[in-house]
Amino acid sequence: MVDTKANCDRHGEQELAIACIHVCRSLDSRDDVGFYWDPDSNGARHDAWCHACEQWSLANPDESPEVWMKVTEFQFLCVRCWDEAKARYTQPKS
Numbered sequence: 001m002v003d004t005k006a007n008c009d010r011h012g013e014q015e016l017a018i019a020c021i022h023v024c025r026s027l028d029s030r031d032d033v034g035f036y037w038d039p040d041s042n043g044a045r046h047d048a049w050c051h052a053c054e055q056w057s058l059a060n061p062d063e064s065p066e067v068w069m070k071v072t073e074f075q076f077l078c079v080r081c082w083d084e085a086k087a088r089y090t091q092p093k094s
């Protein structure tokens with residue numbers, strides 16, 4: 001196993017999750033980028049990505065995983081940050 005601990009500025013030492021770079025950036029920018037995840041992925045949390053990446057994958061269903069990785073630029077983030085991103089997008093809009 002690789003080292004699966006993140007040292008998050010806000011949450012300290014946490015397990016690692018994976019999300020596309022746009023979701024990671026939105027944690028700081030607070031942009032509304034959307035939040036999708038792969039329920040079949042392994043790890044402490046599911047791999048997650050934004051609306052733009054979701055649209056890309058729908059438009060390019062036959063592309064290789066290598067191209068998908070370039071589009072998403074998956075980054076590690078701590079699981080608490082992942083949870084925050086998910087919570088932001090799954091809250092009912094008032």
Ligand SMILES: [Zn+2]
Nearest residue numbers: 020022050053
């Ligand atoms: Zn994205």
Ligand SMILES: [Zn+2]
Nearest residue numbers: 008011078081
């Ligand atoms: Zn964090």
